[in-house]
Amino acid sequence: MTAAFTMTGGEVTLDGRPILRGVDLSVEDGEFVVVLGANGSGKSTLVRALLGLVPLSGGSVLLYGRPPARFRDWRRVGYVPQRLSVGGGVPATVREVVSSGRIARQSRFRRTSAADRQAVADALDAVGLADRGADPVNALSGGQQQRVLIARALAGEPDVFVMDEPTAGVDADSQRLLAGTLAELRERGKTVILVAHELGPLEPLITRAIVLRDGRVAHDGAPPVSTMAGVGAGAAPGHEHVHPHAHAHTGPLSGWPDVIGSRSSVGEARAAGEA
Numbered sequence: 468m469t470a471a472f473t474m475t476g477g478e479v480t481l482d483g484r485p486i487l488r489g490v491d492l493s494v495e496d497g498e499f500v501v502v503l504g505a506n507g508s509g510k511s512t513l514v515r516a517l518l519g520l521v522p523l524s525g526g527s528v529l530l531y532g533r534p535p536a537r538f539r540d541w542r543r544v545g546y547v548p549q550r551l552s553v554g555g556g557v558p559a560t561v562r563e564v565v566s567s568g569r570i571a572r573q574s575r576f577r578r579t580s581a582a583d584r585q586a587v588a589d590a591l592d593a594v595g596l597a598d599r600g601a602d603p604v605n606a607l608s609g610g611q612q613q614r615v616l617i618a619r620a621l622a623g624e625p626d627v628f629v630m631d632e633p634t635a636g637v638d639a640d641s642q643r644l645l646a647g648t649l650a651e652l653r654e655r656g657k658t659v660i661l662v663a664h665e666l667g668p669l670e671p672l673i674t675r676a677i678v679l680r681d682g683r684v685a686h687d688g689a690p691p692v693s694t695m696a697g698v699g700a701g702a703a704p705g706h707e708h709v710h711p712h713a714h715a716h717t718g719p720l721s722g723w724p725d726v727i728g729s730r731s732s733v734g735e736a737r738a739a740g741e742a
């Protein structure tokens with residue numbers, strides 16, 4: 468089986484500063500991965516690099532076995548960026564932005580079909596914006612705009628979702644709605660990589676956590692201990708390991724120092740049947 472993403476020795480340098488350093492990771496189809504870490508640790512840069520949106524200064528990245536520049540099947544990928552950037556003064560409506568998620572599925576010769584319209588309607592429904600389709604996106608709040616971006620990705624019906632802080636600024640009800648939608652996607656075998664600070668209702672869905680620290684992978688494996696109770700040990704991947712350069716985590720998530728700071732905690736907890 469081809470991995471959805473493989474990064475080998477990934478290095479990103481921006482303005483002469485190393486932002487990602489020696490990142491090795493592979494994400495298989497069907498995984499639900501959260502990328503954690505303090506502000507500025509490189510989370511957005513990592514997911515953008517996985518999509519070829521940020522060039523590597525070293526190492527390589529493969530998207531379904533191909534370098535992003537040679538990848539053609541973009542309909543398989545849905546990306547939710549951190550922020551909505553609508554070009555200067557273009558009065559795009561919510562429905563137009565969400566419909567743009569279908570573009571990779573449309574050929575030059577095929578007009579918008581009933582299936583396109585249905586996918587857009589379902590996506591708007593899934594994020595609780597069914598009644599806002601005709602509104603200009605820039606009339607929406609930040610959290611609502613975030614939900615528009617999520618709907619745009621959903622509308623494309625991709626195989627893999629890459630979401631950069633999809634819950635940032637999104638209220639509790641909408642987070643629960645999103646969690647329900649993502650749970651369905653997980654059931655259907657979709658792959659999800661999401662950047663988050665607060666997991667909230669998404670926590671039980673996570674099968675693997677990657678923690679960045681200063682652009683390096685400090686932890687890759689089991690999600691936080693509290694999560695493991697939620698998903699059961701069977702859902703946790705068996706390949707967790709703590710990198711030698713890992714230190715006590717000082718990021719925003721509670722419950723992590725034990726997992727990050729020592730090799731023993733996750734493994735022992737699992738061995739002792741606590742997970």
Ligand SMILES: Nc1ncnc2c1ncn2[C@@H]1O[C@H](COP(=O)(O)OP(=O)(O)OP(=O)(O)O)[C@@H](O)[C@H]1O
Binds near residue numbers: 509
């Ligand atoms: N275009 C850019 N040019 C120069 N430096 C950049 C650029 N984009 C990001 N950086 C720097 O790279 C580092 C990592 O940024 P990144 O956005 O990947 O972090 P993050 O972990 O996603 O942070 P946050 O939690 O605040 O979203 C930061 O120090 C940032 O200043």
